[in-house]
Amino acid sequence: MTSWITVCDTCKREGWEEQGSPVTDGEKLAALIEEAASGKDVHVRRFSCLMGCARACNVTIQAPGKVNYSIGQFDPEIDAAEGIVDYALLHGESETGVVPYRQWPQAIKGHFVSRHPPLPADE
Numbered sequence: 001m002t003s004w005i006t007v008c009d010t011c012k013r014e015g016w017e018e019q020g021s022p023v024t025d026g027e028k029l030a031a032l033i034e035e036a037a038s039g040k041d042v043h044v045r046r047f048s049c050l051m052g053c054a055r056a057c058n059v060t061i062q063a064p065g066k067v068n069y070s071i072g073q074f075d076p077e078i079d080a081a082e083g084i085v086d087y088a089l090l091h092g093e094s095e096t097g098v099v100p101y102r103q104w105p106q107a108i109k110g111h112f113v114s115r116h117p118p119l120p121a122d123e
Contacts (some may be wrong), residue, residue, distance in 0.1 A: 066097025083107025
């Protein structure tokens, strides 16, 4: 099953205002993730505000029926984007969404904020 990467496109890391950039850090990271995901079995979407401002830049990795993850405190750099995409691919390949730590890309280690159990299949 293909996993979704949701990127907060309004994230602004500390010091963003001083940079004078018209583009948010979240927009920069989103563009890098979209580029890294091109042609791969993963979906990418942007969302305005994941409410993790203290840990900008924030991303979620999700798929129906699987454990889902919030990850953050990324620099908007290609290494981070590639690590996020690589993890999302592993998440998609996993039956439960749980990826063994030894398989995690180095770029995402230390960036996990929370995990969310899948919603029940029935009410």
